[in-house]
Amino acid sequence: MQALTNRSMVVVNxxxxxxxxxxxxxxxxxxxxxxxxxxxxxxxxxxxEQERPRSAVYRGWHVLKRDEQGRENCTACGLCAVACPAxxxxxxxxxxxxxxxxxxxxxxxxxxxxxxxxRCIFCGLCEEACPKEAxxxxxxxxxxxxxxxxxIFGKDKLVEGVEPDNRIDVSKRARAHRTY
Amino acid sequence: xxxxEFLIKLILVISVFGISLLIAMYSTYAERKVxxxxxxxxxxxxxxxxGILQPVADGVKMFMKEEIIxxxxxxxxxxxxxxxxxxxxxxxxVVIPWGGELTIGRNTFNLQITDVNIGLLYIFGVxxxxxxxxxxxxxxxxxxxxxxxxxxxxxxxISYELAMGISIIALVMTTGTLSTxxxxxxxxxxxxxxxYQPLGFLIFLVCAxxxxxxxxxDLPECETELIGGFHTEYSSMKLGFYxxxxxxxxxxxxxxxxxxxxxxxxxxxxxxxxxxPNAVTIIGTLLFFxxxxxxxxxxxxxxxxxxxFRYDQLMNLGWKVMIPLALFNLFxxxxxxxxxxxxx
Numbered sequence: 001m002q003a004l005t006n007r008s009m010v011v012v013n014x015x016x017x018x019x020x021x022x023x024x025x026x027x028x029x030x031x032x033x034x035x036x037x038x039x040x041x042x043x044x045x046x047x048x049e050q051e052r053p054r055s056a057v058y059r060g061w062h063v064l065k066r067d068e069q070g071r072e073n074c075t076a077c078g079l080c081a082v083a084c085p086a087x088x089x090x091x092x093x094x095x096x097x098x099x100x101x102x103x104x105x106x107x108x109x110x111x112x113x114x115x116x117x118x119r120c121i122f123c124g125l126c127e128e129a130c131p132k133e134a135x136x137x138x139x140x141x142x143x144x145x146x147x148x149x150x151x152i153f154g155k156d157k158l159v160e161g162v163e164p165d166n167r168i169d170v171s172k173r174a175r176a177h178r179t180y
Numbered sequence: 181x182x183x184x185e186f187l188i189k190l191i192l193v194i195s196v197f198g199i200s201l202l203i204a205m206y207s208t209y210a211e212r213k214v215x216x217x218x219x220x221x222x223x224x225x226x227x228x229x230x231g232i233l234q235p236v237a238d239g240v241k242m243f244m245k246e247e248i249i250x251x252x253x254x255x256x257x258x259x260x261x262x263x264x265x266x267x268x269x270x271x272x273x274v275v276i277p278w279g280g281e282l283t284i285g286r287n288t289f290n291l292q293i294t295d296v297n298i299g300l301l302y303i304f305g306v307x308x309x310x311x312x313x314x315x316x317x318x319x320x321x322x323x324x325x326x327x328x329x330x331x332x333x334x335x336x337x338i339s340y341e342l343a344m345g346i347s348i349i350a351l352v353m354t355t356g357t358l359s360t361x362x363x364x365x366x367x368x369x370x371x372x373x374x375x376y377q378p379l380g381f382l383i384f385l386v387c388a389x390x391x392x393x394x395x396x397x398d399l400p401e402c403e404t405e406l407i408g409g410f411h412t413e414y415s416s417m418k419l420g421f422y423x424x425x426x427x428x429x430x431x432x433x434x435x436x437x438x439x440x441x442x443x444x445x446x447x448x449x450x451x452x453x454x455x456x457p458n459a460v461t462i463i464g465t466l467l468f469f470x471x472x473x474x475x476x477x478x479x480x481x482x483x484x485x486x487x488x489f490r491y492d493q494l495m496n497l498g499w500k501v502m503i504p505l506a507l508f509n510l511f512x513x514x515x516x517x518x519x520x521x522x523x524x
Contacts, residue, residue, distance in 0.1 A: 027486060034218050034485045044222040 056172035058139035059122045062115055062153075063160050063168045065134055067105055070162040073134035076110035083129035088119035105132075113158060117142050117151040127177065136170040136177075188289050196273045196293060204427035205235045207476060211427075214480040242420035250413050254320040261317025262414070262421035268310040269428035275299040276435050277361045279445050279465035282458055291465060292361055299360035300348060303436060304341075307391065310429070311337045314400065314410050317422070321413035329409025332491065333400030337391055339498040344387035346506035347380040350513040351440060364444030369451070372443040379509045381441045383502060388433045390498070393426060395483040401426075402488060434475030435468075442471050 019025060045052050054060075065073050076093035094111035096104045103109075127136050145151060160168045209224070209232065216223030224231035249258055279291030296302050311334050318330020354376050355363050367373055374381050390397040400409045411422045438444060445464030455463070489497065518524065 030485045031481060034481060037220055038214075038217050040220055042217075042222050043220050046222075046225075 080126035257320035265313030340390035
């Protein structure tokens with residue numbers, strides 16, 4: 001059989017020669033291999049300071065988008081909660097009052113919107129289900145924590161900021177999404 | 181013994197004790213760093229700059245852990261085990277010549293705590309008591325896994341002590357003395373014993389690995405397959421003592437290796453530099469510590485190179501290879517000694 005690479009070695013159960021049986025040359029050879037690694041470039045990525053490059057369409061921490069005028073897109077239709085296979089999403093719908101038109105795009109909105117990040121499996125079905133392009137998964141990693149309660153993310157952690165600087169860019173993810 | 185001499189000895193004893201503990205403490209850090217570097221990682225680097233406070237953090241953790249003495253354990257022996265281990269580990273440093281002579285004012289004093297004329301025998305006596313620390317701890321735990329671990333450990337240590345002793349007899353035949361001081365003095369300049377006893381050195385080195393329970397002979401305490409061996413039931417600082425004693429043992433073994441085979445505080449051509457005697461002593465001591473640190477590094481280097489032996493392989497190597505080899509070395513040394521004395 002022809003070898004596919006030049007790395008394969010034929011294993012023979014032959015009797016070892018004297019030099020092989022005293023093991024010392026093999027041990028010294030091994031020591032030389034390990035000492036070479038002492039001077040090699042380290043592969044560690046020092047996580048909080050350094051981050052491994054991630055794909056722009058990475059599925060991480062969700063964002064609830066606003067439109068160009070800074071109004072929340074979400075209308076609390078509940079399709080994301082229905083689509084969610086992990087049942088991580090809950091919400092309470094409320095009716096928009098007169099004078100709140102600059103806050104919510106349509107006359108119904110989510111007064112409470114919670115995602116349990118410990119239940120979420122980051123599959124992205126919520127954004128597929130969303131008819132209003134309101135929810136997206138982003139390339140931000142959900143931070144770790146010591147308490148379970150802190151992993152239920154409310155609107156304070158999910159809705160993006162109004163100011164242009166605080167907007168979260170999901171254009172790449174949205175584009176990838178549209179090609180489905 | 182007058183007061184000055186007493187004070188000097190006291191200072192020496194305390195500093196040797198302190199240095200042993202300090203080096204053992206930083207060996208734990210060095211172990212993790214070396215392990216990491218040999219595996220292309222960075223190792224602990226969060227506690228303090230470059231992680232140098234890591235041993236302190238580990239120590240605090242050890243002290244804060246819950247102290248558990250099993251209900252059916254023999255309480256006295258359970259505490260005596262790790263204490264004995266620690267005690268014997270700290271006792272061996274006494275006869276090691278850490279340096280030459282320092283002259284301050286009119287006083288000349290030796291950088292060795294005591295020059296017993298049976299120094300080597302003393303070391304071996306104390307080291308063999310170390311086995312009891314493990315056996316007592318294992319027995320007192322009243323746990324079959326601990327007991328089996330203890331049996332493994334003690335039979336390993338006793339088996340390799342034989343070969344080690346025989347390799348030392350060959351060394352004593354060439355040096356003609358048991359005093360560690362005299363052995364070092366004989367190795368002045370480049371007359372290191374490694375050149376006269378290469379095979380003996382090899383046997384001693386392998387046995388030193390086995391005696392300190394280091395890889396590839398770390399069966400007594402491999403956590404993954406053999407659930408920690410003799411210290412399965414230990415927690416908190418009593419476990420810390422066992423682990424710490426291992427590092428002190430490693431330091432002392434390295435010191436003994438450097439003393440017996442690598443010329444101790446001697447270094448080639450140091451006389452020709454024309455330095456004052458005190459400077460020579462200090463440089464010698466620093467070089468001695470350099471040699472010790474090299475051996476400590478070597479212990480760690482080997483740990484991340486060679487996989488662990490199986491138990492039957494360990495016993496095969498000990499009884500069927502090391503002891504015959506040591507006897508052969510003894511025989512050859514004897515013939516050469518006779519030949520040099522003109523017996524043929």
